[in-house]
Amino acid sequence: MQEEIFLKIGFKLRVLRRLNKLTLQNVAEFLGITSAQVQKYETAESRVSIPTLFKIAHFYKINTSFFFEDFEVDLHYDKLNFEMFREFNNIENYQLKKEILLLVKEMKSKR
Numbered sequence: 001m002q003e004e005i006f007l008k009i010g011f012k013l014r015v016l017r018r019l020n021k022l023t024l025q026n027v028a029e030f031l032g033i034t035s036a037q038v039q040k041y042e043t044a045e046s047r048v049s050i051p052t053l054f055k056i057a058h059f060y061k062i063n064t065s066f067f068f069e070d071f072e073v074d075l076h077y078d079k080l081n082f083e084m085f086r087e088f089n090n091i092e093n094y095q096l097k098k099e100i101l102l103l104v105k106e107m108k109s110k111r
Contacts, residue, residue: 006044009053009067014042016060019086030059062089 017027017038024035031038031052040046048056057064066085091097 003044006047009048010042010044012067013038013048013056016056016062016086017042019083020060027056027059031055060086 017024024038028035028038037046041048041052053064053067057066062085088097088100091100
């Protein structure tokens, strides 16, 4: 179970990096580590620390809870979910976010 958690965190790290069109080197420079270490985090060869996850969350402007959510879901996340998450997260207007969420919930209930 513990190894699976780090595999899923690593998978999310890789997807975030790729969706943001960043290289291993881009992320490594921000974190002050080598690109090889970033790759080890993404493949779960090395375990990423909680303080490093906080730095990464800050870098991508996301909440740290993102890394620990949906662990019951298969490793093969849908790319569309990550793109939607990223775009939604980039919306700065709180009221607009609330309206979008209500719209999505309404659409879901009509299915």
